[in-house]
Amino acid sequence: MPRQIGNVVLEVEDLHTHIFSRFGVVKAVDGVSFNLRQGEVLGIVGESGSGKSITALSLLKLLPRPAARIVSGSVRLEGEELVTKSEEEMRHIRGRRISMILQDPQTSLNPVFTVGNQLIEGIRIQHPGDDKPSLIRRAVDALKQVRVAAPDRRVSDYPHQISGGMKQRVVGAISISCEPKIIIADEPTTSLDVTIQAQYLRLLRELQEETNLALIFITHDFGIVAKMCDRVMVMYAGRAVESGPVRDIFNNPSHPYTQALLRSVPSMDDDIDRLYSISGQPPALWDLPPGCRFAARCEHADDRCRRDYPPQVSISNDHTASCWRLESA
Ligand SMILES: Nc1ncnc2c1ncn2[C@@H]1O[C@H](COP(=O)(O)OP(=O)(O)OP(=O)(O)O)[C@@H](O)[C@H]1O
Ligand SMILES: [Mg+2]
Secondary structure: OOOOOOOEEEEEEEEEEEEEEOOEEEEEEEEEEEEEEOOOEEEEEOOOOOOHHHHHHHHHOOOOOOOEEEEEEEEEEOOEEOOOOOHHHHHOOEOOOEEEEOOOHHHHOOOOOOHHHHHHHHHHHHOOOOOHHHHHHHHHHHHHHOOOOOHHHHOOOOHHHOOHHHHHHHHHHHHHHOOOOEEEEEOOOOOOOHHHHHHHHHHHHHHHHHHOOEEEEEEOOHHHHHHHOOEEEEEEOOEEEEEEEHHHHHHOOOOHHHHHHHHOOOOOOOOHHHOOOOOOOOOOOOOOOOOOOOHHHOOOOOHHHHHOOOOEEEEEOOEEEEOHHHHHO
């Protein structure tokens, strides 16, 4: 089914989120910009510690407090600035207009409430006039929508009575129950086995297509990006180093870091000991070099790369990368 890509729902512009730690200022997000359209799936990829989760948490202003703070930049949801909103105002946005599926499904459900009651919390916001039986009916429908078997029985189960895969589906059902514009899914599959993971990813994709909401999908895995996403933003050390349509990035990866990440995706005919991994470590985010942050690990790096941060170069329509080699090409 072809998806309907609509208007821009989210505009992030030059976002800087810093964490004030005992090492100094950790520049976890250091000048990130991107747009998201209705009906679009945007992947954010990058190694551990590149700032993917802090970017996502910044959009909802759910940052670890008091250490982390958005220090500058703009996040506009349907034209409305979120950075300057109060905690009280953000509470009306979280879950209702932007919803988040957390890294670990096991901890996203409250063990002392039934699945139905946790669903009803969200549904009540959209349907404040409904009585209890009608809310329960809607909760059962929400479980049906995420393909939970025997939903009328499951609705009165407690989280410990259902399997891990089913918990993940319930978390999915909760996040769409108040009909948000945007869902952010941060590595939702790490604690599931591969079969359940594949089923869950398919489900997320189907739900996204049915509801035509925008999805931000955060992962380490380029293989998952290929299956799930329309566009991708590659993050390295707090910045986006390359972004564009998934097909363009796969056909013409332009930043050496993206190229290295793609070489490390195992393909069907690779045997496991030929798996490529990128040697070296990303720079410390509290002591960043002045030039390109990938320079120390890049086989092409020269003095200019180490001295000056590279400009963002347009590769093709909507595909950009920040690398000195592209500018002189
Ligand atoms: N609560 C915190 N206190 C201090 N530093 C933090 C905190 N949370 C994250 N950081 C630091 O911020 C940087 C970005 O972290 P973030 O969690 O966004 O990475 P990530 O890309 O999501 O990694 P992963 O793939 O492992 O989830 C990292 O250097 C991390 O150590
Ligand atoms: Mg993370």
